Amino acid sequence: MLEIKSLSKHFGGVKALDMLNLSIHEGEIFGIIGPNGSGKSTLVNVVCGVFPPTKGDVVFSGKTVIGCPAHERLSSGIARTFQNIRLFPGLTVWQNLWVARNSIEDIKSESRVSRWLGKNSKVKKEIDEILEFSSLAERADELASSLAFGEQRRLELARATATKPRLLLLDEPAAGMNQDEIRDLDSRIRQLQKKGTTIILVEHVMELVMGVTDRIAVLNFGSKIAEGTPDDIQKNEAVQEAYLGYTEED
Numbered sequence: 001m002l003e004i005k006s007l008s009k010h011f012g013g014v015k016a017l018d019m020l021n022l023s024i025h026e027g028e029i030f031g032i033i034g035p036n037g038s039g040k041s042t043l044v045n046v047v048c049g050v051f052p053p054t055k056g057d058v059v060f061s062g063k064t065v066i067g068c069p070a071h072e073r074l075s076s077g078i079a080r081t082f083q084n085i086r087l088f089p090g091l092t093v094w095q096n097l098w099v100a101r102n103s104i105e106d107i108k109s110e111s112r113v114s115r116w117l118g119k120n121s122k123v124k125k126e127i128d129e130i131l132e133f134s135s136l137a138e139r140a141d142e143l144a145s146s147l148a149f150g151e152q153r154r155l156e157l158a159r160a161t162a163t164k165p166r167l168l169l170l171d172e173p174a175a176g177m178n179q180d181e182i183r184d185l186d187s188r189i190r191q192l193q194k195k196g197t198t199i200i201l202v203e204h205v206m207e208l209v210m211g212v213t214d215r216i217a218v219l220n221f222g223s224k225i226a227e228g229t230p231d232d233i234q235k236n237e238a239v240q241e242a243y244l245g246y247t248e249e250d
């Protein structure tokens with residue numbers, strides 16, 4: 001479904017991505033781990049069209065997306081969440097979802113009035129379902145800025161799913177979460193997979209990555225140093241050395 005081919009992204013002298021090759025299959029949950037600065041967010045940004053690559057190709061469903069603007073990639077089914085929460089703080093929870101839902105092509109053809117009033121019953125029903133799925137129904141009319149941290153993270157994920165992605169890239173969705181919130185996120189990610197969404201999970205929280213992913217790639221200095229099942233990765237010596245032995249105090 002997604003082919004990353006000899007992908008490089010340089011920022012001046014920094015090789016954030018260095019000839020990276022990855023192949024993500026339809027329907028899987030694919031983990032990407034690696035030390036700070038190893039290129040994980042850069043990969044998400046290049047796939048989503050925030051930056052052009054220096055070299056290489058990104059092929060989604062058989063077609064290159066290089067040169068395609070970010071909003072077209074979103075309409076074609078690629079959505080993401082951000083490492084640092086980026087909601088619309090002055091809009092309500094419902095409005096955040098509605099703006100996201102409105103950004104994809106198929107409701108642009110609805111009548112302008114029903115679109116702007118959010119009265120279209122099909123769209124309204126979809127947003128209500130996402131609110132339920134995200135346990136945010138009771139918060140629908142609250143401003144995003146007034147939500148607790150864990151709820152803001154849930155809204156980030158909800159907003160990305162409102163664009164009906166076929167491929168969802170999650171950049172450290174568990175950052176700052178407590179154990180209950182991580183378990184909750186784990187179950188939501190599995191439910192999204194069951195609904196047919198392919199997921200790329202960039203994460204430092206090993207309990208989540210090792211538990212929920214089908215396969216994992218490990219990056220170091222923008223290159224892949226290992227790829228395999230969570231079991232393979234935990235046993236891999238190069239990974240132990242570059243990353244899994246690492247602690248915040250190191």
Ligand SMILES: Nc1ncnc2c1ncn2[C@@H]1O[C@H](COP(=O)(O)OP(=O)(O)OP(=O)(O)O)[C@@H](O)[C@H]1O
Nearest residue numbers: 011014016034035036037038039040041042043083
């Ligand atoms: N917009 C940018 N301009 C210049 N350098 C950048 C930019 N974005 C990333 N970099 C550099 O590219 C390298 C990879 O950064 P990236 O954010 O992709 O790492 P990461 O693996 O996501 O790290 P973390 O785990 O800390 O989120 C780093 O050296 C970083 O400083």
Ligand SMILES: [Mg+2]
Nearest residue numbers: 040041042083
């Ligand atoms: Mg990052």
